[in-house]
Amino acid sequence: MPAAPAEPDETEILAAERAHLAESRTALRRMREHAENLSADVAADWVSKQYLESLLDQRVAALADRPGTPLFFGRMDRAAAGGPDLPAVMYVGRRHVHDGEEGRPLVLDWRAPVSRAFYQAGPADPMGWRLRRRFGFQAGELTAFEDEPLDGPGGGGQGPSRILTEEIERPRTGPMRDIVATIQPEQDVIVRADLPRTVCVQGAPGTGKTAVGLHRAAYLLFTHRERLSRSGVLIVGPNRAFLAYISAVLPALGEVRVDQATIDGLLGAPLGEEPAAVSAAKGDARMADVVRAALWLHVRKPEEGLVVTRGSARYRLAGHEVREIAAELRGTTRYGAGRAAFAQRLAHRILVLMEQRGEAPDDRVQDQVARSRPVKQVLDAVWPKVTAEQVLHRLLSDAEFLRRAAKGVLDEDEQAAIRWPGPPRSHRSARWTAADRALLDELNGLIERTASLGHLVVDEAQDLSAMQLRALGRRCGTGSATVLGDLAQGTTAWSARSWADVLTHLGQDGEVTELSLGFRVPGTVLDYAARLLPHVAPGLERPRSLRPGAGALDVRRVPDVLAAACAAARAALDRPGSVGLIVPDAAAAAHAAALADAGLESEVLGPESDGAARLLVIPATLAKGLEYDHVIVAEPAAIAAAEARGLARLYVALTRAVTSLTVLHRDDLPAELVAS
Structure with a gap:
């Protein structure tokens, strides 16, 4: 009886997978070269040619091979009964790569329907697959693999993937990385939600x-x-x-x-600033009703009728007829469209009078009447052309106008809160705040x-x-x-x-x-920050972490926070990864100067900066959404005391760390953080 063929060892498997990677890179290069050689000259006209050239440029850019980014990160092997529509072996990567000559897929895009199994298949539902293989890379080179059986005895019993865990914990510098290789099943469900x-x-x-x-x-x-x-x-x-x-x-x-x-x-x-309470009042949803009323208050009740002269003939609309047209249109459409419709409705009524006299006017005559001086005079008197800036300037500077617009919506105290104390002369000189910008956009949406x-x-x-x-x-x-x-x-x-x-x-x-x-924040760090949750968002579930994070948290009282922060930053720089020093906004310059005096190169993160430096001084108000391997939070009490929702800001600062968090304080910690 012939012996069963020997299973390939790890070295042979790695060699085969590296060969597939090399073949895929070669195929991708050929795909890009093919795209570069395509011409937009086949387009029928200049506009089509420009559009086609833009599409080709996008295609070439999308096919760029980034040496440090693996072309594929996983592989799926089909079960014997996997079904005729499934490939025997499927490599999953960031983009589709195929053999140019045969059209054979070498790498399937992670977004393709069949690739869903890489994220969702498991022992409970193998989805027609028997094996999931994850790959480990360093600087774009394939260095390791890890197999996870999906069916049969022992399937799924190996515990968390080492390669997946290492990818999550890999030190990060520069911009945020994609998580395409580490998407979890519950995340994948959200990612693939339909349009x-x-x-x-x-x-x-x-x-x-x-x-x-x-x-x-x-x-x-x-x-x-x-x-x-x-x-x-x-x-x-x-x-x-x-x-x-x-x-x-x-x-x-x-x-x-x-x-x-x-x-x-x-x-x-925004061009100006205002107290937080004023911004909050202007940001209230009720302001939508106020600015809508303010806009439509500009439509005035017609006082006179309309007389249009065409040659020797005169055509007259009575005042009540003009009022009827305005009333029909008011508030039923956008302000700008209503103004245009009002002119056309007036012109149409004039055309009806012309027809009653035996004339046969066409659409061109109606347009001429709509643009005539008498119609324009009535239009400007009844339905004046306004801009969002003009309306909001009047609303915030004219107490009587604000009272009329806010009637039944805002009380007198609320009206007084949003009214300008010293209004600018005109809308052109107004120092619009961030809250004002949203009101202007609301008005623009009501106009057009x-x-x-x-x-x-x-x-x-x-x-x-x-x-x-x-x-x-x-x-x-x-x-x-x-x-x-x-x-x-x-x-x-x-x-x-x-x-x-x-x-x-x-x-x-x-x-x-x-x-x-x-997956990112160590458990010890997350548990420490979660002490603030009952005070900032009591209704939320307490967060948990897959990573225990033993030794990731260090909370120290120090006599000199500036000196201690420099020492902590120096120690963090001796370890791989990015370093973020999160400080009260007012202390950012002092910390940057202290780091410079200590011989440590750093950059202060600003609203427009790219944050590319390895050591960043981060004002607490800019920390949201960012993450760093090693985070140092200086003087938590000052961060919490700097604003009305300071505890929430502190919660943000304490949860930016991926590897370690050091908390330095001279003053007492906030009581909410001390209590467990």
């Missing part, structure tokens, strides 16, 4: 909610390429530093043209229609006011959204208290999913 669905993710620190949102954008672009290439996808983040941090994720997944913006970038940068995107990803959504959410809702009115955030990390004066409210203001019907199991 029409709006998904809201309540994610505790370290649960990967931001990465999930970005990967959902990449998945939707892959699955609905043609539709979303027309309507667009937009990522909205809290500040430019955050957007710089996440900027490399989608390009690494082959999506090179996705717009990113902050809320200020969308609505306009706001174009809608196909999909909107909103991160840190808990920090947006109701009026800002309404502004974003107008931008996905015919599309869908992925809403990301953590109610416990709400730090603005208008921070949301429930996701139901957020979805209502956004104008979307969505489902809320809670991610409470963390």
